[in-house]
Amino acid sequence: MKRKILLLIGLLVLIHGSINAQQYFSLGKDGMSFIEFSTELKNRHNIQCFYKIDWVNDIYLTKTYKDEKLENILEDILKDKKLKFIIRQNIIVITNKLDFNSTFSVYEIKNDNTGSAENSVVSNSDLSKLQEQEYRIHYIGNSIGKKKVKLFGYISHHESRTPLNSVEIYLPNIAQGVTSDSKGYYEFELPPGRYNLQFKHMGLKSTTRKVNLRGTGRLDIQMTNEIRQIKEVKVTAKNDKVARSSMGIEHIKMEEVHSLPTALGEPDIIKSTTMLPGVESAGEGAIGFSVRGGSADQNLILIDNAPIYYPAHFFGFFSPFNSDIINEASLYKASIPVKFGGRISSTYDIHAHDNINNKIKTKLGISPVTSKVYSSIPIIEDKLSIVNSFRFTYSDWVMERINSKELINSKADFYDIHGKVLYKPNQNNQLSLSYYNSNDEFQLHSDTIYNFKNFIGSINWRHRFSEKLKVLQTAYTTHFSYDMSSDEVTTNAFNLTHKVKETGFKSSWNYEKNLNTSFDFGGDVKYYNIEPGKMTAASESSYVKTKEIGKEKAIEGALFLGSTFDLTSSITVEGGIRYSLFGNVGSKNELIYENNVIGELNIIDTTNSSGIYNISHGPEVRLGLSYRLSSQSSVKVSYNRNRQYIHLLSNTTAISPTDTWKLSDKYMKAQIGDQLSLGFYKNFKNSASEFSVEAYYKKIKNVKDYKDGAELYLNEFAEMEVINARGKNYGIEFLYRKNIGRFKAMLSYSYSRSYLKSADKTGEFAINDGEYYRAPFDKPHNIKSFLSLKLSRRFILSTNLTYQTGRPATYPIAKYYIQGIPVMHYSERNSYRLPDYFRADLSLLMQGNLKKKKAFHSSLIFGVYNVTGRKNAHSVYFRSAHNNVTGYKLSIFGQAVPTITYNIEF
Structure with missing residues (x-):
């Protein structure tokens, strides 16, 4: 029953957009219980917090928070507990059993522009978890009001961890693409928005990523070998002789x-x-x-x-x-x-x-x-x-x-x-x-x-x-x-x-x-x-x-x-x-x-x-x-x-x-x-x-x-x-x-x-x-x-x-x-x-x-x-x-x- 309730909550979460990453909060005080803290959130900011009481009974605040981001406040309060949280507009969901990242295809909010939105999860994962990346929505960066932001990352082979050059990265909704360089790095300069990225490389299985690009950030990708028990497949790779500026x-x-x-x-x-x-x-x-x-x-x-x-x-x-x-x-x-x-x-x-x-x-x-x-x-x-x-x-x-x-x-x-x-x-x-x-x-x-x-x-x-x-x-x-x-x-x-x-x-x-x-x-x-x-x-x-x-x-x-x-x-x-x-x-x-x-x-x-x-x-x-x-x-x-x-x-x-x-x-x-x-x-x-x-x-x-x-x-x-x-x-x-x-x-x-x-x-x-x-x-x-x-x-x-x-x-x-x-x-x-x-x-x-x-x-x-x-x-x-x-x-x-x-x- 608990799992069904949490799944229902998660579906409600997915319907809403994200809290403004630049919004700051002043709330709480030293000695306040987490239950009192969640009540203050609901009364003062209309933000509802879902959790099981047994998980938070022994959690108390140690200070008053002033002009801080909500995700930073929650990270500080829960830093000594094995609890996970996710924020969507006026909803906070906390759990210590269910991995929202894999169930609801969303990520923990970290707002780290230099970190990877994928590599920390995938680097030691098996193929099944790697395939799950295609169905998740990857939230990248912070909303900072810029007309254009940068999406960059590193593409490697899942088994060997070697960099992959000449990977084609294509955005069909805007008909724009780039290729990875000799060290496996790629880079886009795009307006903030939602994108569907397609990654293709000869001899490797093509993969996609759904991205909500809100600010400059990084998305690392791992690709796997393509094995098909069918007749011969023709794979075509574009030669760069025409495109590159150098000759000879x-x-x-x-x-x-x-x-x-x-x-x-x-x-x-x-x-x-x-x-x-x-x-x-x-x-x-x-x-x-x-x-x-x-x-x-x-x-x-x-x-x-x-x-x-x-x-x-x-x-x-x-x-x-x-x-x-x-x-x-x-x-x-x-x-x-x-x-x-x-x-x-x-x-x-x-x-x-x-x-x-x-x-x-x-x-x-x-x-x-x-x-x-x-x-x-x-x-x-x-x-x-x-x-x-x-x-x-x-x-x-x-x-x-x-x-x-x-x-x-x-x-x-x-x-x-x-x-x-x-x-x-x-x-x-x-x-x-x-x-x-x-x-x-x-x-x-x-x-x-x-x-x-x-x-x-x-x-x-x-x-x-x-x-x-x-x-x-x-x-x-x-x-x-x-x-x-x-x-x-x-x-x-x-x-x-x-x-x-x-x-x-x-x-x-x-x-x-x-x-x-x-x-x-x-x-x-x-x-x-x-x-x-x-x-x-x-x-x-x-x-x-x-x-x-x-x-x-x-x-x-x-x-x-x-x-x-x-x-x-x-x-x-x-x-x-x-x-x-x-x-x-x-x-x-x-x-x-x-x-x-x-x-x-x-x-x-x-x-x-x-x-x-x-x-x-x-x-x-x-x-x-x-x-x-x-x-x-x-x-x-x-x-x-x-x-x-x-x-x-x-x-x-x-x-x-x-x-x-x-x-x-x-x-x-x-x-x-x-x-x-x-x-x-x-x-x-x-x-x-x-x-x-x-x-x-x-x-x-x-x-x-x-x-x-x-x-x-x-x-x-x-x-x-x-x-x-x-x-x-x-x-x-x-x-x-x-x-x-x-x-x-x-x-x-x-x-x-x-x-x-x-x-x-x-x-x-x-x-x-x-x-x-x-x-x-x-x-x-x-x-x-x-x-x-x-x-x-x-x-x-x-x-x-x-x-x-x-x-x-x-x-x-x-x-x-x-x-x-x-x-x-x-x-x-x-x-x-x-x-x-x-x-x-x-x-x-x-x-x-x-x-x-x-x-x-x-x-x-x-x-x-x-x-x-x-x-x-x-x-x-x-x-x-x-x-x-x-x-x-x-x-x-x-x-x-x-x-x-x-x-x-x-």
Whole structure:
């Protein structure tokens, strides 16, 4: 009977509106019983209080209340009792048995604008309680008389507690919507009133919330997986290429990385970028990639906000990272954000998982060449977890079974360890410690052993001061070193080393003034310490003399400020400036050349510089404009200027064991790149497919090229071998994607040109008489396709095709004799080309049965790399014998390479 009465009272409560949150009361006195207090409420204010006498018999007031809110008075009176109350206009209901929040779909009045109207109830609830949230009315904020108030919140996954980005939040009654950001936060600016919010995310169950928005407040949401025992469901997600203001940005999808056919059965986050228009591989078995005609060292590759200098394993066949630990990756070819700097072609921003899981998760992978393991281990629920990956190769047995005299006495091994410790004490703070360590060792048909090592560590602290102001602080260090050694010939035994160290700090702030305007600002500083090279004798009987190039040290710093804002409903503008400064530090010997003309014959003196010297600085401007033609199409234009103070000295197109990292100095000028881009973007059938075209023109000052026969290693005065050339790159890129359905596709074509020009027309550094010549990555035509067909729920067939114009090369065109000695005469630089490149790959993904409750899930990937067995030329070299010159083509893969990979997930 009691329950029925209370239910009836509750129904009466729901009929009425809320008490004015700003109304204040003066009533009560010290020693007054609660029953007398309720009587005073009824007589003086016409507010009736419902309760059971047994619950309040021993409750007495301890003071007189003057000009206080009613809910505050009740909270103070009942603070020592396990009683709940709810207020509606002229009714107060008190109970210690019935939970009004779940029965009547209303909440306790707290008037806390910064608290969550949902999270405190849901965070530890089961699914049934989570579903009840859809039927409740959520009262948010206080009535403060403003025309517009803010509704904000945090969206997370119910099981894993991980933030959900790109959730669509829609208000059908006013036809307005937003999407959650990369950290799961969303925000509306609305007039007070009643709203029905719809939350949608691909692969998750849609949910709704009924909100009575009375003032600024917070509503946190949790979403769950959607499981349906029906036929295939098509889920469409809108692509943000049309809507976002920036251009030249590619967000790499990890599911596509895992489905791409690979050379040796290992998904590669680095190589996957070469399937994008404007991005080309340095070659099979080569390290690095080229973006819009630039060199490999012009790309900044970041892992958890720290740079990596040697991004590969096993001659470039493997990515430096286990793909299982990678969460997201974004490549910026244009519209590079102001917070990034230091390279002139692109920034590749890669992040490992930063979600705090509450369940142990393990993945194992086995292929003919490598094995890997990934684990995610919770330590403290919702607060502390550790993710780790370990990978190693056992490739020696493969080389032993290859019947080739070129691989006798060869070996190749590597391992890497990559992990992250995540700590989230509360919703406003997250701290992560990221670490990476790798080692490569190989020996190819010689006694010389090559060894490469990477160590990267970073500490990242994210803090949210408010819904408007956020900051990311990063401290990092990265070490790269390689060494070569040989001891087969005792008298020539040597050790040779090269080391690069970079340590830095970054502070990046974001302020969202409102839904249409945001600001990014901050700064960074880094310290370089490079040991260019040191050669020593490997034994006492070796005749090798010790030779060491002096260390190079420098400081680089920058301040940046950028903003994105809506000029109109269709036009979005973004702009910013990054001012960078660089200077050498320490002590270093420098040559003085007559009339500043670099050359061995022009040396007139040597000077020693110390302190901070060779200072270089300048602005880096970033501008962009986006015009939305409709909800499905847009046009964009952008301009970027970037400066680069560190350079890779290499006379090969790919990173090789004898390359040297070199800092800018008096003669080795900073590279400066200016790029203008124009693009058109179109979505079809509600983003089921998309099309884009981007054109660009780039000019570069002080591109590093080399004189003929340049000797770069152990050269203390490398400026005598290096040319500060001018470069120009231009091109147009077409991209089509089909995003949904059983058949998915990506097709791209790009036409791009890349040229260099030396300033010297007649001197020692003259190349092609001072006219423009083809740069090493000038490959005009590039066609790429990726096709994926879902044969069934368990089988997916994928293929990719690649065609590109051959890389520029210099060939001998004549042979003559001087005093009986044959001399080869070569063409102008890069006036010929290697044969065009073509490759087709296939892969078949076979998943285990799809039962939800299994001890583990498994999958098999069968792949064939270079299906047609085409002998693509990696390089061409020439030999002269018997008055004949013969050319030879070197191919890395001259036949089809089958692979198989087995994956287990616990």
